[in-house]
Amino acid sequence: MERTFRIYRFNPEEAKEPHYDTFTIEVDQTWTVLDALNAIKWHHDGTLAFRRSCRHGICGSCAVMINGKNELACEKLVASLKGVITIEPLKQFPVLRDLMVEQEEFFEKLRLVKPWLINHTSPPTDKERLQSPEDRRVIDGMWECILCGACTSACPAFWDNDSFLGPAALLKAFRYVGDTRDEGLDERVGILDSKIGVWRCHTIFNCVEACPKSLNPTDAIVKLRKRLVKEKL
């Protein structure tokens, strides 16, 4: 079966403006969009740039916009899409080349929320800390994030001001704040309560819709707000 792909191209070393290239190729029924991108790169245009690695939605490398929606290219079956398939880089991140976007800032924001367990009591020697299954479940849906960037790229508050920490970093913040083993909320208040923190979210839920892992960053942000309010009282 032949399918047509319309792909965003931009090499800032060579051109001032982006353009689109169109490729019509033979695809297999089982192919994902990533399979198609690979086929295009390997057989038609070696200069096409995109990231990829695991091929099953766990490494988070291949988030792109497919027909206007943020998706993991490796998980989207070509057969599930109609007509010409348009592939573009994630919005709002600076484009490095073609479908590759700049991600250093994205990871830097993660660091700002102190994404590590803060606990002031020494753990027991030669044993684990105890945590009930109910307590552990509090962070279900929070720790599974693959940091693909789809949510942050879809966030209107991030479009408005790209210094905003964004949904991915805030989801991670609740993964620790919500962990019953963690005692570090006070160390994180400064950044979470700041101009670039939780209050910048407009609860528009774009992040929820964009998340390829069906996670709910808005819920994490709302929970963080509640914790902050409680902390202040």
Add this chain to the structure above:
Amino acid sequence: MKLDVTYHKHDVVVVGAGIAGLYAALKTSAEVDTAVISKVYPTRSHSGAAQGGCAASLGNVMEDHWEWHLYDTVRGSDFLGDQDAQELLVRDAVPAMYEMEHLGVPFDRTEDGKIAQRPFGGHFGNFGKSPMSRSCFAADRTGHAQLHCLYEQCLKHQVRFYNEFFGLSLIMEDGVCRGIVAWDMQRGGLHVFHAKAVHLATGGHARCWKITSTAMANTGDGLGLIMHQQLPLEDMEFVQFHPTGLWKHGILVSEAARGEGGYLLNDKGERFMETYAKAKMELAPRDVVSRAAQTEINDGRGIGGQDYLHIDLRHLGREKIMTRLPQVRELALKFMNRDMITDPIPIQPTAHYSMGGMPTNLDTQVLRDAGKDAVPGLYASGECACVSVHGANRLGTNSTLECAVFGRRGGIKMLDYVRAHAGHEDLPGDAADAAREQVEHLLSTAGSNGVRPVELRERLQLSMGENAGVFRSAEGLARQVQICQELRQQYRNVTIEDGGTYANSELTEAIELGNMLDYAYVIAHCALQRTECRGAHWRTDHPGRNDKEWHKHTMSWLEGDQIRLDYKPVVITRFQPEERKY
């Protein structure tokens, strides 16, 4: 073309940012200046794909002892693992797992609040006699949980990350490793990393097979770094085929699916494991189950006569599937449009794990020969290394365990080494020359009429499946050696289209291909020489394990177009080889 060279100086440089590399970096960063270079962003590393868990004899669910874990690991390795290393693995498993919990890994919990544990293939109680829950897990995303936690700890400890940097050549002088030269995959340019100690944690190399569960990044680049310094590789013929790859895609349906009680069925709806491993059934080790599955397919009992079988989880019920195997379910839904709550899932064996790799001693120092001579300043751990804990076949949940135990230990040992070496040894003046030559050559091919990388890569991957797969013979392996020789010849004329230095992924893919052709050649050659069946290496023309002649490790050196072999004895401490039955 003149390539820019940038110089960096760190005490420790770790190459690769999976569980092993990050654990090593975390340990050294406590005291010395530590950098990690990785060709993917750290959280994109393939450790994150590990699903089922991490083995440790915590005994949280039922009585367990490290001696039992050791026995299973020794027997699982078909007695090819070194028992001193295996003992270290299973004993250190316990403190390593507690340390990971203390660092913040969100393990599932038992009702009394301890780390939860579940059964897995090849793990038993009381020296192979009873069922055992030994795998510590976080749903079916255990590797993901561990990888992210270690990355975040490294952020906390100010490890310097060089993301999307590709290691091209080691800097060796007077037999001492003094650093590594890398390529900046984003901006272009050569980077010389001057270091007191380099730790390779570059992951597995099953990418030279077409049907594989591994990431596209798993091209064995670390092996290239080693081979090109005329250093040896160990036990390269041993590559594990996982029985439950998703049909056609090769990506993994976690062994947790069998651990939780899934059935394997053939076209007649029979649980065919009854024929091959009556006692342990689906929970026999992977090599045994893969051969069973491949035999069913070869004998025409695949579903509808095709090259796949079914894994059936319907009897587990919706709740167990949703809580214990959510990712596996999602995978089948997305790629096959099948819901395992209501349908069986099509599977086939898939190239999965590299038991062989860079030989190291127990302190993760890379060895230069079949004896005990180590390369000062050069370390390795995780799947790229061969310490050797997995021998001829790895048990499920022992891989992330190896990364944790030996990455951690490697970090501690490097710290000792760096403390004892006050200054950096001088860099040789030509440190970047080999890497420069390689990159300049490939870039200079742009626009010329040669052979495209994809042609060589596809021929390699297809032929490795045909000739060096689950079942092997002298005829097929000899053919494969010849194919690899031809492909390596043709690689000299490989051309790329993109001659630029900026974010040129075609360049790095071509370099990866060169590495793949080199180690695939070594795999085929070593497999041809080993005329016995042991673990994952199965010779149809040489039935049975031959301890008299082959109870030894293969050491291989790539010397130009030739491969030189040597052998070294297996370390036995507690368990003498015995027949392996499940």
